[in-house]
Amino acid sequence: MYNEEAQKYGGTMATGYVLLNIDLEKGTPSTALGPKMGMEATSLSRTLKSMEDRGLITRKRNPKDGRSVLICLTDFGKIKREDAKLAVLQFNEVIQAKIGKKRLTSFFKVMGEVNELIATKKIYGGDDAND
Secondary structure (H helix, E strand, O other): OHHHHHHHOOOOHHHHHHHHHOOOOOOEEHHHHHHHHOOOHHHHHHHHHHHHHOOOEEEEEOOOOOOOEEEEEOHHHHHHHHHHHHHHHHHHHHHHHHHOHHHHHHHHHHHHHHHHHHHOOOOOOOOOOOO
């Protein structure tokens, strides 16, 4: 659904996600974006290149670490960030209205526990696999 909505604005879900994860004031180190978003380096590089070509971002040398690059939003990128933010908020409002806050809270709690099991590798053959 996010991809379908993003296409209306000439983007993708990945582009929207990157826009939402870049610090508006200081920019974000490119090395921090991948882990923050769960993206592979190759996919992130391709997405950032596309975003740069479309005028959404610029790359600047990190003044605190000359080996690092900061990804910064252009004025156009800030406009598109707002579009992405509004789409996510609308999605969340509709889901919450339909499902209800209590059920969503339970869902996120369960998903948090599932993600913890995955992150700690306690599903297949770990010492605590059956806890």
